[in-house]
Amino acid sequence: xxxxxxxxxxxxxxxxxxxxxxxxxxxxxxxxxxxxxxxxxxxxxxxxxxxxxxxxxxxxxxxxxxxxxxxxxxxxxxxxxxxxxxxxxxxxxxxxxxxxxxxxxxxxxxxxxxxxxxxxxxxxxxxxxxxxxxxxxxxxxxxxxxxxxxxxxxxxxxxxxxxxxxxxxxxxxxxxxxxxxxxxxxxxxxxxxxxxxxxxxxxxxxxxxxxxxxxxxxxxxxxxxxxxxxxxxxxxxxxxxxxxxxxxxxxxxxxxxxxxxxxxxxxxxxxxxxxxxxxxxxxxxxxxxxxxxxxxxxxxxxxxxxxxxxxxxxxxxxxxxxxxxxxxxxxxxxxxxxxxxxxxxxxxxxxxxxxxxxxxxxxxxxxxxxxxxxxxxxxxxxxxxxxxxxxxxxxxxxxxxxxxxxxxxxxxxxxxxxxxxxxxxxxxxxxxxxxxxxxxxxxxxxxxxxxxxxxxxxxxxxxxxxxxxxxxxxxxxxxxxxxxxxxxxxxxxxxxxxxxxxxxxxxx
Numbered sequence: 089x090x091x092x093x094x095x096x097x098x099x100x101x102x103x104x105x106x107x108x109x110x111x112x113x114x115x116x117x118x119x120x121x122x123x124x125x126x127x128x129x130x131x132x133x134x135x136x137x138x139x140x141x142x143x144x145x146x147x148x149x150x151x152x153x154x155x156x157x158x159x160x161x162x163x164x165x166x167x168x169x170x171x172x173x174x175x176x177x178x179x180x181x182x183x184x185x186x187x188x189x190x191x192x193x194x195x196x197x198x199x200x201x202x203x204x205x206x207x208x209x210x211x212x213x214x215x216x217x218x219x220x221x222x223x224x225x226x227x228x229x230x231x232x233x234x235x236x237x238x239x240x241x242x243x244x245x246x247x248x249x250x251x252x253x254x255x256x257x258x259x260x261x262x263x264x265x266x267x268x269x270x271x272x273x274x275x276x277x278x279x280x281x282x283x284x285x286x287x288x289x290x291x292x293x294x295x296x297x298x299x300x301x302x303x304x305x306x307x308x309x310x311x312x313x314x315x316x317x318x319x320x321x322x323x324x325x326x327x328x329x330x331x332x333x334x335x336x337x338x339x340x341x342x343x344x345x346x347x348x349x350x351x352x353x354x355x356x357x358x359x360x361x362x363x364x365x366x367x368x369x370x371x372x373x374x375x376x377x378x379x380x381x382x383x384x385x386x387x388x389x390x391x392x393x394x395x396x397x398x399x400x401x402x403x404x405x406x407x408x409x410x411x412x413x414x415x416x417x418x419x420x421x422x423x424x425x426x427x428x429x430x431x432x433x434x435x436x437x438x439x440x441x442x443x444x445x446x447x448x449x450x451x452x453x454x455x456x457x458x459x460x461x462x463x464x465x466x467x468x469x470x471x472x473x474x475x476x477x478x479x480x481x482x483x484x485x486x487x488x489x490x491x492x493x494x495x496x497x498x499x500x501x502x503x504x505x506x507x508x509x510x511x512x513x514x515x516x517x518x519x520x521x522x523x524x525x526x527x528x529x530x531x532x533x534x535x536x537x538x539x540x541x542x543x544x545x546x547x548x549x550x551x552x553x554x555x556x557x558x559x560x561x562x563x564x565x566x567x568x569x570x571x572x573x574x575x576x577x578x579x580x581x582x583x584x585x586x587x588x589x590x591x592x593x594x595x596x
Contacts, residue, residue, distance in 0.1 A: 134265040139426070141269035142363065145276055145284065146427040151355030153282040155346065158358040159219050160227045162342035164208060164234065187309060194243040194308040201239025208232040219346055223282070230286050237293040243308070244300040260299035268292035341482045341493050348486060357490040359427060360434035364415065364441050371407050372452055375400065383460040393460075394517035398526050401453050405530035406572075408449045413538040414564045416442035417545065421557035440494035446534075447501040450527055454512035461516050470511050474504050529578040536571050537564040 212228035245257060272288030280287065346354040379400045386393040415422060419439040423431050458467035478500045485496030510520040544560035551559075572578050 134262045137262070137265050137269050141272060141288075142359075143426055144273050146359070146431060148273075148276040149281065149284065151353075151359070151431070152351045153285070153355070154358055155351030155353070155355035156221060156223055156282045157227060157285040158342055158354050159221070159346045159351065160215065160224060160231055162339045162346070163215060164228075164231050190243055190247070190306065191308040191310065195310075197239040197242045198236070199239075201236040204235040205232045208235065219351075221351065227282065227286055231289060234289060234293045237297050240297045241300045244304040244306070247304055247306055260296070260303055263299055264292045264295045267295040340479045341497065344482050344486060345490060345493060349490065353490050356431065356434040357437055357493070359431060360423070360438040360494075361441055363423070363426060363434075364412075364438055364445055368408060368412070368445055368449075371404070371411075372449075375404050375407075376452075376456065379456055380460060383456055387460055387462075390517040394522070397453070397456065397518050398522055400456075401450070401523065402526045402530070404453065405449060405527055406533070409446060409530045409534040410537040410564070410568050412442050412446045412449065413534040414541050414561060416446075417538050417541040417564075418557055418560055421545075421553040424553040425557050436491050437494045440491065440498050443498040444494075444501045447498075447505045450523060451501070451505040451508050453523075454508050457512040457516050457518060463515065466514075467512075470508065474508060477504060529575070532575075533568050533571050533578065537568040540564050540567040 209229050209232040212225045212232070215228050216222050216224040268288040268291055271291040272284045274284075275287045276284035342354060342358060345357050379397075383393060383397060383400075386396055416439050419435045419442070420432070423435045423438060427434070454470075455467065458464065458470075478497065481496040481500040482493050485492035485494070488495070506520065509523050513519050513523070541560040541564040544563045545556055548556050548559060
């Protein structure tokens with residue numbers, strides 16, 4: 089029995105050692121295309137499941153239920169950004185990673201996760217006092233466990249991405265999402281109220297640990313001093329600093345609204361934001377998971393790096409921009425169909441947040457440039473300049489309620505997006521002019537889709553919400569597709585994107 093265990097352990101360690109080496113593929117662009125396809129398939133599957141959960145839970149829970157949990161999510165998500173320490177990106181970006189380095193980083197993540205669990209749990213009475221809602225003590229205590237669970241999975245997922253194993257990551261993310269939704273709906277049907285959302289989050293975090301550990305044969309050893317992790321910790325620190333400031337700028341609005349306008353208004357705002365971000369994150373995240381490792385490997389070849397980046401940005405813009413514009417136009421029927429009539433006050437907020445989401449489609453790619461060129465602290469310095477402006481916009485819009493906050497946020501993105509692109513491109517082969525050039529055609533296609541959707545909505549008059557959502561949406565898709573096929577410049581750009589994804593490395 090002992091010999092069998094030793095052989096199994098040796099085999100597992102051998103397979104784990106392979107994961108530490110960066111995977112090489114015959115055609116990076118082709119593999120990236122497959123990676124995007126697998127990752128998007130998994131994320132879109134997750135999106136369908138999440139959307140089902142949203143539709144069902146919106147009818148079982150109240151805005152106050154969502155508002156209460158959103159108050160805690162705003163804080164726990166903020167702290168979780170610190171807990172990751174940017175070490176996943178450090179492992180993906182670094183050319184060579186040893187077993188000692190991966191083990192040391194694993195235990196750093198676990199230690200920080202345990203520390204944050206204790207700190208957030210201890211702070212639960214303070215959070216309840218800040219919002220004057222005693223229910224938040226129990227919610228915060230429960231959700232604090234997600235930090236420790238998250239620390240157990242950071243390195244395993246990073247190793248999967250390092251191996252470009254996008255299919256496994258997508259599949260396990262999908263399964264964890266299913267667990268979340270099933271548990272949430274089950275608890276809500278049992279009359280659990282806001283505890284349904286808490287239970288779903290905990291179940292997803294625990295399921296992710298199980299799925300990732302079963303998928304990755306690597307197992308951590310003891311932490312080793314002097315293993316060469318200092319540079320990785322420094323790089324991760326820059327990523328983490330940026331992520332922290334970026335998260336704060338995107339979630340202080342929840343804290344401000346919850347504190348000054350109440351849980352009910354926060355529930356409306358958070359559902360509008362969540363409904364918009366659901367499709368966007370299901371596209372942004374998967375594309376980024378594929379693009380970042382690929383760009384990192386192309387950094388020594390500037391022209392290939394530039395072409396690959398612009399091709400990826402173009403594809404992202406064609407996927408996201410028309411979707412966001414049509415969602416903004418159809419905000420009213422979308423909210424009514426998906427969430428129900430009592431959530432209709434969130435429609436105007438949804439519309440203005442969509443404007444911000446449109447700008448962020450391009451601005452989101454700044455992180456690709458910073459991370460893959462090894463300029464994590466340059467990204468952090470930009471965040472120190474830009475994020476306080478975003479946070480100030482929330483307070484500026486507060487006197488006009490949740491709609492005012494959304495408008496002020498959109499205005500801040502209008503100012504900061506071009507400045508951020510120009511700064512991110514410094515020291516890389518990519519310029520602001522390049523980014524604007526590949527964004528023009530997707531923007532025009534999106535504008536046409538929005539105009540067609542608006543015209544059809546007007547023509548439908550007092551039709552049901554389902555018709556006012558489905559018919560204009562279908563018309564917008566037909567119009568956008570037709571323009572892409574008929575406009576030579578636009579058609580060439582899409583053709584170039586498709587060819588780039590199929591090229592061999594000698595051509596890409």
